[in-house]
Every structure is written in structure tokens, then in C-alpha cells.
Amino acid sequence: MVQSIHRAFDLLTALAVEPAGLTELARRTDLPKSTAARLLATLQDLDAVERADESGLYRLGAAFNALAGSSSRTDLASLAVPHLHNLTNQTSETSGISIPDGYRVHYLIQVDSDNPIQIRDWSGELIPMHAVPDGQIYMSEWPDERLERYFSLDPVSFTAATITTEHAMRDRMDLFRERGYTWVMEEFVEGLNSVAAPVKNDAGKVIAAIHVYGPAYRFPIDGTQSTIGEQVVKAADRLARSIVRAGVTR
Amino acid sequence: MVQSIHRAFDLLTALAVEPAGLTELARRTDLPKSTAARLLATLQDLDAVERADESGLYRLGAAFNALAGSSSRTDLASLAVPHLHNLTNQTSETSGISIPDGYRVHYLIQVDSDNPIQIRDWSGELIPMHAVPDGQIYMSEWPDERLERYFSLDPVSFTAATITTEHAMRDRMDLFRERGYTWVMEEFVEGLNSVAAPVKNDAGKVIAAIHVYGPAYRFPIDGTQSTIGEQVVKAADRLARSIVRAGVTR
DNA sequence: AAACCTGTTCCACGATGTGGAACAGAACGT
């Protein structure tokens, strides 16, 4: 075991209680002041702690928000994988999961189908909300002023079919609220269709969305839009229950 | 600078990209395998990383959620302090801020008034939602089934005035939605009144609440309920704007 | 079956982390 790392985490844990000066931290962690000073200087270098200018008090730094964010995204992605496999098996198309990130959709992972004609992998990428079904679901929870602000920024018209007006988006959102899922037909990329449904936490808040997409020439097969939509909704609900059981917080 | 701590954080940063095995992590961080193994064992001991049983892959552990949670609570509390001072000056009573935490309200900090007759400090404590105005605000955003579940658990009657039925709480929530703030008169503690207003993020979600409380014999002074309520709403809105400017995420 | 790769463990070694001491400056009490 590496003693220095244990000691560093002792200091971080002490700071989680409340901010403190060097001498107080040394006292809380039973370390000599010079040892604590050196460890804190290193943690400061790593943005794991920061120092308030006037008071000289140490407090936890921004590094953990990034690590915790990544940790919870990884948790969510792990939980989603079996559900996405099931969905891909059912639909024979690529499925994936995303989370909202400001005005964009953050694709976490996707599960490809066996079909030789594949969809490229958008995992890790950030796509504007209006262009994809996940984003349209997230936007449907926004207050009016946020929606207004978004459309005042002239959203990109990716294809001739992209929705770029608030009015048209409200119509789309009404459809979503009616059905519980939303379809996007060649609005982001020519030749690509997709459908998504929301994943909600115990408090009813949309924390993620799962989607299926495929090439427009074969997806969806005529007359199957609502069947596929319902399958995505069911998969999203099952994932939501897994999340509650696993105690993954978002 | 402490080399071991830098190396440990290099490993953590590598894991934030995606989970990996020992050899891959050693490669990503330019460390000998034995060094990486020892550092990872220590991080595992600290719950900073965990090991998937079957695959043997390492991934970030739960420790950061706790540290990030604490870090962001500290950020929020720091931002709130000047607003709470203003509110305490205006009302001559104790003010404070809370966040929701499951079925309870987590009081972060409070700012006392100069009055010698003081309210005890609940900072750090967790109080059931139904008994305090902050909690009643949080509950007003819940889906029906969550509210139903809460009241099926026979909430504690702290005083004769405590609301313990779903029906009565819905009436209270209607009043809240009408006014933008909510009063609680001796429902939690005999002789204690309080008023709260929600703090919302850019997406319109209630992330915290701020409140003022005082002894019932002097607070509120007759005829000042709506004036004080509005003051709390304004302070909450100003805090919300500070939060957006500071980029503090919740 | 052989080659290759991963993860684990050991231990000789010396580099790094340790911690006491000294110091400057601020805060506090008289």
C-alpha cells in the first residue's frame, strides 16, 4: 500500500467535512505540518484542492466533479449495455444511450447490430439537441424561456428536414408527449432515421434517453413505427428500474 | 511535489476516459506494471477505483461521487452566503439554504441574525420533507406516485399543526405554486415559523431552497407575510443568477 | 504445443517522502 496516497485521501476526506487551514488539517489527520503542506501542495497542483486567497483556507477542488461525472456516466453506460443489446436484438438495428449536456446531447455508448450495413459510432460525441430525438425529448422538459433562447441562436440546418423553428419543435414535442417516444426522419443526417424514449429517475426527471437508429432505406419498415417506438419505451423503463435498484444517482 | 500522488491521479484520469486492465493502464500512464498495480491496489482500498469481477477491468470508484457532492455543496454554500447575509439584514431573522436529499431536506448553512433570541443551527442536518417549507417546495415537483408513496409511510407529526396527509399537502402546494414561496407555521417545531422559496438552475429545475425562520412570537410581524415571502423569492432568484455565472453545476 | 499476453508477487535498492527545526509574519493579550 502506498502511504502517501492514503494520507492524501485522509486530507481530502477531512476537507469534505469543511474547509480548513494547514494547521487544522494537520491536526485532523495526525500529520506533521510539513508533511501536510507538501501533500496539499501536490493536491493543489492537481486541482484536487484549492486555496481561498484571503483566508488561506483549503477546500476541495474541481477535479472531483470531473471524475464523479465520468464515474456516473460509466455507471449508467454499464447498466444500459444489456438493455441496449436486447433492443438491438429486437429491432436488428443499432441502439445507444445519451445524456443531456447543456444544449447538446452527449452520446455515451452504442451497441451495433449484426447487419453489415452499419451506422457510424457517435459515442463520446456532443450533438445539438434539436437535430436528434434524444435532444427533442430533453428539450420538451425545458421552461419556455430556455426553448426560446435556444431557437434564437439559429440552430444548424443539418438537412432539408431539420427542425429549426420553435413552433415546429413545439408540435414535435406535443407528438412526443402523446406517444412517449419520438421519431426523427433524416433531420440530422441524410439517409438516417432514429427513434428515442426517455429514461426517468425516481423523481420523474429525464436523466437519459435511449434510441435506435438505422439507414432510412430499411428503417423503419413500413407500418412498424409505433411497434418499434413501444419497444424503445419498454427498454427505457426497464433501464430506469435497473438504475433505481443499482442506486446510481444522477 | 509528491510523485506517487501525481501518478495516482494519472491513473484516475486514464480511467476517466474508459475502464481498462492493468497492462493497458500501465501503458497509458507510462508506468511499470508493478508500480501501476501497487498504486491501483491503494486506490481500490480507498474506493477511488473498483475492479469488475469477471473482466478484471478497473473503473472509477464511488469515492468521487462523495467528494464531488461535498465539493459542490461547499460551492453552493459559499455562493449563498452573501445572499443569506442580505436576507438576514432585511428580515432581521435567521436565513439558510438547503438541498433535497431523497425524502429529506439537507440544511447546508445558515446565517444568524443579531437578535439575542436565536434559532438553533440545523446546518448539516437532514429533516423530513413534509415538516419544513423547503421540503414542501421540493415535493411540489414530484410525480404523483412519489408523493403517494411518501405519505403511505406515515410521516411524523412533529406538532399538532404538522401536515401528514397527501390531500392537505396538495392544498399547500397549490398555494406555493400561486405565490412562489411557502410558509410553515409551527409545523416542525412549536414556536417556530419559516418561509422558503426555490432556487432554480438554468433548466428550471429546483436545485435548492432558501428560507428565513424565526420565533413565532415575533415572526412574521402581522401583515408582512407576503412582503417577506417576496424578499425570499428575490434573494433566491439573485442566488440562481450567481450560480449560473459561477458555473456551479447541480 | 508453442508463443504471447496479463496479472501477481517478491525483494534489492536508492530516490523520494519524512518530519523536526528554524524562521517570518500575523494575531492576540496585557
Added chain:
DNA sequence: ACGTTCTGTTCCACATCGTGGAACAGGTTT
């Protein structure tokens, strides 16, 4: 104004702790 106490910073002699190469077991791939 002065003495005392406390905090934070820095130095450096020292030896403990962290290092990393090597060996090994077991699984995977060819």
C-alpha cells in the same frame, strides 16, 4: 508598545517507503 502565541513556509539530514525488474502462474491465441 511589547511579549506571547499561532500559522504557514522552507530547509535538509535521514531512512523509510516507493520503485521497477524479474520471475512466475495461468489464460488466450496462433
